[in-house]
Amino acid sequence: MYIEAPKKKIAKSNKEVFEFLIDVKNFETLMPQNIDKFEVLDAETFKFALKGMPEIILRLKEQFPNHKVILGAASDKLPFTLTANIEAISDVESEVGLSFEGKFNAMMAMMIKTPITNFMETLSSNLHKID
Template sequence: MTIIESKITVNKPVAEVYEFLADLNNHQQLMPENIYNWSSTEDEAKFTIQNMAKLALKISSRKKNEEIVAIPSEEAPFALELKWSLSDKGDGKTVALHSISAELNMMMKMLASGPLQKLVDHQTATLKKVLEK
């Protein structure tokens, strides 16, 4: 299992960060420009990654103010899980850890690790920007 992570501190209370992330409609704001054909509800999102794949995700679990986990709702190019783990840092600040766990063979790991790392880094940086406006 390949695990790709990115962590950031957001100057917002954990409840506010959780409420934003718990609704997949908000995740479109976190996506890079190479994501298109986005459609979503609170619990599911479908989109296309340019030159790569179509993905359909659904929330598999939520732990209030702690964690949101999404998994594919349709067949994906490889098994994966996207997780946001939140921890209250006090002083109205939240640490957000975004991780993607993916079942990648050696070839896929070489091809996908870089783009997946860029994706999680982009999403955490954008989360901070969007919530701290």
């Protein structure tokens, strides 16, 4: 299953966006309002739960300075990645595209497609909060 949120332009350099996204505690800023729990487990891992959804643990998997940040599920039970592609538009503006990719059976994919799509759109629309 592959879900892509609309790209967002942000009034920050690609370096500033990258540095914000590799600091996992900053993801709390991007979370939806219906967040039930957010906890940083270590420098590369955080756990969160949205109301009515199970807890998800995300870990920083890969980073390509100023261009890409890849987070992945800490558990192999539900393997997926959340990728932020960062493109510089100018020295003070960049464009960020978020994508979700996971391997799920058809039933699971059907159940989670809408909540994941909504989640991705919320993360994307909250990117303007990067300070």
